[in-house]
Amino acid sequence: MTTQTDSGPATVSLHSDREQLFRVRGLTKTYGVGDAAVHALAGVDLDLYTGEFIVLLGPSGSGKTTLLNQIGGLDVPTSGELRYRDLDLANATEEDLTHYRRDSVGFVFQFYNLIPSLTARENVALITEIAHDPIPAETALEMVNLGARLDHFPAQLSGGEQQRVAIARAIAKRPEVLLCDEPTGALDIRTGIVVLEAIERVNRELSTLTVVITHNAVMAQMADRVVRFSDGRVHSIHKNSQRAPASSVNW
Amino acid sequence: MFSHLDRKLLRDLTRLKGQALAVALVMACGLAMLTMSRSLIYSLESTRREYYEAHRFADIFVALKRAPNSVASRVAELPGVAGVDAGVSAQVTLDIPGLDEPASGLVRSLPDRGEKELNRLFLRSGRWLTPRGRGEVLVGEAFALANQLGPGDAIAMLLNGRRQEFRIAGIVLSPEFVFESRPGAALPDNRTYGIFWMPYEEVARAFDLYGAFNFLSLTLAPGAREHAVITAVDQLLKLYGGRGAFGRGDHPSHIRVSDEIRVLQTLSIGFPVVFLSVAAFMINAVLSRLLALQREQIAILKAFGFANRQIVVHYLKFAFVIVAVGTVLGAMGGVPLAKRLVVMYEMFFRFPALEFRLDPSALVWAALVATFAATIGVHGAVRRAAKLPPAEAMRPEPPANYRPAFVERTGIAHWLSHTFRIAVRNIERRPMQAAFTVAGLALATGILIVPNSFRDSVKRILGFQWDVIDRDDISIGLLEPAGVKVGHLFEKLPGVVSTEVFRNTAARIQFGHKSRQLAIRGMTADGEHKRVVDKALHQLPLPEHGLLISAKLAEILGARVGDQLVLEILEGKRPVLTLPLVGLADDLTGLSAYVERRALNRLLGEGDVINGASFVLDAAARPNFLRELKGIPKVSWVAVKDSLRASFEKTTAASINLIQTMYLVFATVVAFGVVYNNARISLAERARELATLRVVGFSSREVGTVLVTELVILGLVALPLGLLLGTGFATGIIGMVNTETVRLPLVLTARNYAFATLVVSIASVISAAVVLRQLSHLNLVGALKAPE
Structure with missing residues (x-):
């Protein structure tokens, strides 16, 4: 299925129909100082485009999550270039980052991170209240097939349902980028597939750049490109000629 | 030296130092009160006892008209009498x-x-x-x-x-x-x-008493009964105009010190109980949170063979360290406070040396009471820890279960913001924690009401005494009673707007076994200057026959309107009269008896005479008036209302300010501590939720709103409750000041309530702001990881 392997940064020519969203050059992130210093990112080069479905693969500690945090504006890099359109994320203020996250980024976490005191609808509506041009909360929940469980509290939902609420919450603001860190990590296969289908559908219907971190190599079949990490660097990038539907993913 | 479990304790405490300190401070407030009041009681009681012993203070006192000195030796021979001192x-x-x-x-x-x-x-x-x-x-x-x-x-x-x-x-x-x-x-x-x-x-x-005496004191022999001796002395001195012997319990100076000790005793119980209850709630909240965090640690300890007892002791130690800090801080606060009050007492009480004496038992009590409160506070939490089966504890706590809050079910959900919903649902899920926060804030508000109410009450007394009752500017007394015509002379003095005359006399008033010595005031029946009023401030006209007395005096005597009172006049021919009690005057200071002046003249068997007058003056002519007055030789005393008022205000102002400062500090500590504790716990428990909000695009300020909304809701509930509580405190404490010398009326003003509300609000806002600053340090990346 993998048709091409290249070790350098992806080039514009491969994505002529798509607009570049992120430009990452020589990105490093170091935690701690001196002997205790940990180089979580040791110089990453990567470009990401609108509507792409990216899967990040790699062993624990290879830097996937650190990169995702930098792209999501949760953390700032130690050095290097990190641009989202015209916004210099590497040197942005706290306020800029808040606005960036609010308007442009959707997050989906392994442990859902819903607000336990709000219902499914309210968890989504919480975000649509502060977004510019949101999808109605109900519509977003319909997209993840939860139209029937709008008024349930997180504690009344299964793990897969909670994760789908989290996806609805993430996409309701019509983000340009959807970041998912191990979205199926805490779920069984069947539920995991339902969640992946929801992510896939969002990617397709809203043309949202979708970046998914996973330990599960078979999920790579769903991606446009598969980025492999090791030791804080991009080890390789594979481009799939054809994306497999989530329902066909088997693990 | 330290076990490793103790090391864990120390590190846990270091991590929670802010909250532990908040609890210790609230505890310290109560303990400072306890140390202060117990030490003052000890200082006053022991100083008084030693003074009495060293200077042979008598047990029984009696005033009489005149008895030959030989009678004193007869008193000394009465059974139960140890020593006698007779004189003039x-x-x-x-x-x-x-x-x-x-x-x-x-x-x-x-x-x-x-x-x-x-x-x-x-x-x-x-x-x-x-x-x-x-x-x-x-x-x-x-x-x-x-x-x-x-x-x-x-x-x-x-x-x-x-x-x-x-x-x-x-x-x-x-x-x-x-x-x-x-x-x-x-x-x-x-x-x-x-x-x-x-x-x-x-x-x-x-x-003209040479060879005789008119005042006698005696001490009781060990085991003698005061009442029996009083009866025997009264019997013996009846012939000599004995005015009724009384024991220390009725001795005016002794009563005043005892009254003060009684007030301190109430203080030494009431306030520490209240403060320590709040501290117990707070310590419960802190420890419950700690235990929730350490479920797995407890499980591991148990899995490795630690006994329940060891785990219980471990967490109890946590509470006891806080108790120890609170006790030390309480003593450090209470001792200087007591020293300040001792200085204040020196203004009122004359002892050879009134020194602050620390009551060592106060410290023991403080530690015991605080330990008790803390043990109650942590009991539930620690028991939960002990009961936790190891396997169960290894799993994280089940997810919090929420439901729509009560206010939403009333149908107004539509208008509620999400922040508001998060806040109210959280409050409903943790009703006890919310209740304790409300209790603490209400308490802080309540204790702020007391000093201002006290101040307002004193102000009311001054206003009542000097605006409602005494409407004159100056009153004077004459050396000897004089014919009523003197009054016409007074009218001619410069600047006199109006004048009224009166006849006062000293008397002993008696009903049953109870009696008091006081001034009988014979006044114009419906005078404008010195008015006698009832509860509703309506003037009571003085009757032709019979007495009006202070309501408090009637209470002391146990007399009711219609009863016959025995009046022994203490001047002239000293007639003993029986008069009906016809009405009660609601005066607020001292004890008085009022009677129409001419009726008093008749009772005294004298003509139409007066021995004093009161004046309303034209302010501009006052210096002239006083100058002329000094030239009148028969004037024995002059009472200038303004100077009385000024001296009263000066003496009370100092003590009220001290008390107010004390209460202000305590209330601030409680409000600050309670809000701090609540916000810290909310922040810790919900760090993940709040961080998630930050991640999905909420600013620090917006996330802070969630916590602040919760505190504001609790505050809105607490403040009215606090005002109610304060009303109760004020009613209780001011009600205690119901003595012969002064009866404080309960005065509660909007200003008082507003002040309490304001102080608690400000303390809460500052405290919340301190905690909210930590929101900017929320670990956003950590929120994405597995839950604790």
Whole structure:
């Protein structure tokens, strides 16, 4: 299925129909100082485009999550270039980052991170209240097939349902980028597939750049490109000629 | 030295130092109150006891008309009597240079030879009287200080109407006059009332009592019953005009100190209980949170064989460290506070040396009570930890279960913001934690009501006494009763707008076994100057026949309207009269009896005479009036309302300010501590939720709103409750000040409520702001990881 392997940064020519969203050059992130210093990112080069479905693969500690945090504006890099359109994320203020996250980024976490005191609808509506041009909360929940469980509290939902609420919450603001860190990590296969289908559908219907971190190599079949990490660097990038539907993913 | 479990304890405490300190501080407030009041009780009681013992304070006192000295030995032979001291006690008028108002006082005799048997004096400065010397006097300290008199100074007195010059030999204290005050006066006016001691011969001759006595004190033999001795003494002295013996329990000076001790006793219980309850709630919240966090640690400890007991002790130690810190802080706060109050007491009570004495048992009590409160506080949480089966504890706590809050179910959900929903649902899920926060804030609000209510109450008394009752500007007393025509002379004085005359006399009023000595005030039936009013401030006209008395006096005597009171006039022919009680006056200070003036004249068997007058003056002409007044030789005293008012305000202001500062500090500590604790726990418990909000695009400020909304809701519930609670505190505490000398009315103003609300709000806002600053340090990346 993998048709091409290249070790350098992806080039514009491969994505002529798509607009570049992120430009990452020589990105490093170091935690701690001196002997205790940990180089979580040791110089990453990567470009990401609108509507792409990216899967990040790699062993624990290879830097996937650190990169995702930098792209999501949760953390700032130690050095290097990190641009989202015209916004210099590497040197942005706290306020800029808040606005960036609010308007442009959707997050989906392994442990859902819903607000336990709000219902499914309210968890989504919480975000649509502060977004510019949101999808109605109900519509977003319909997209993840939860139209029937709008008024349930997180504690009344299964793990897969909670994760789908989290996806609805993430996409309701019509983000340009959807970041998912191990979205199926805490779920069984069947539920995991339902969640992946929801992510896939969002990617397709809203043309949202979708970046998914996973330990599960078979999920790579769903991606446009598969980025492999090791030791804080991009080890390789594979481009799939054809994306497999989530329902066909088997693990 | 330390076990590893203790090391864990120390590190847990270091991590939670802010909250632990908040609890310790609230605890310290209660313990400071406890240490302070117990130490003051101890200081006052032990100082008084030692003073009484060393100076042989008598057990029973009796005033009489006149008895030959031989009668004293007969009293001494009565069964149960150990020692007797008889002498002369007489009222005198003073002439103090530089003092507008003539002053008065009490003269007591000292034996011509040897020392007094009982009620011995303490020489503060100067020297004792020269044996057989004349023209010398010993002066009570309070009066001497107020008038800046010292040994060697001269003082003029009118003894039985004869003016004499005396030289002050020494300044003294007496166990009989620890509280040196005119009988029945609310507060000491030491400038115009003093106690003096002179050789027996001099004072007895001046009052035609040589060879006799009119005042006797005695001590009881061990095991003697006070009541039996009083009955025997009364029986014996009846022939000699005995006015009824009384024990220490009715001794005016002794009562004042005992009253103070009683107030302190209430303080030493009430406030510590309240503060320690809040501290117990807070410690429960902190420990519950800690235990929730450490479920897995507890499970591991159990899995490795730690006994439940060890785990319980471990968490109890956590509480006890807080108790220890609280006790130390409480003692550190209570001791200086008590020292300040001792200085204040020195203004009122005259002891040879009133020193602060730390009651060591107070510290033990403080530690015990605090430990008890903490144990109650942590009991539930620690029990949960002990009951936790290891396997169960290994799993994280089940996810929090929420449901729509009560307010939403009422159908207004539509209008509620999400922040508001998060806040109310959280409050509903943790009702106890919310209740404790509300209780703490309500308490803080409540204790702020007390000092202002006290201040307003005193202000009301001043207004009542000097605006409602006494509407005159100046009143004067005459040396001797004079014909009512003198009143016409007064009208001609410069600046007089109106004048009213009166006839006052000293009397002993008795009903059943109870009696009091006071001034009977004979006034114009519906006078405008000195009014007698009922509860509703309606003027009560003085009846032709019968007495109006202070409601408090009726309460003391146990008399009701319609009862017959026995009135023993203490001047002239000293008639003993029986009069019906016809009405009660709701006066707020002292004890008084009122009667129509001419009716009093008739009762006294005298003509149409007066012995004083009151004036309303044209303010501009006042200096002229006073100047003319000094030229009238028959005037014995002048009371200028404004100067009385000023001296009253000066003495009370100092004590009220001290009390107010104390309460303000305590309330602030509680409000701050409670809000801090609540916000810290909310923040810790919901760090993940709040971080998630930050991640999905909420600003720090918006996330802070979630916590603040919760606090605001709790505050909105707490404040009205606090105002209610404060009303209760004020009612209780002010109600306690219902004594013969002063009866504080309960006054609660909107201003008072507003002040309490404001202080608690500000303290809460600052406290919340301190916690919210930590929101900017929320670990956003950590929120994405597995839950704790």
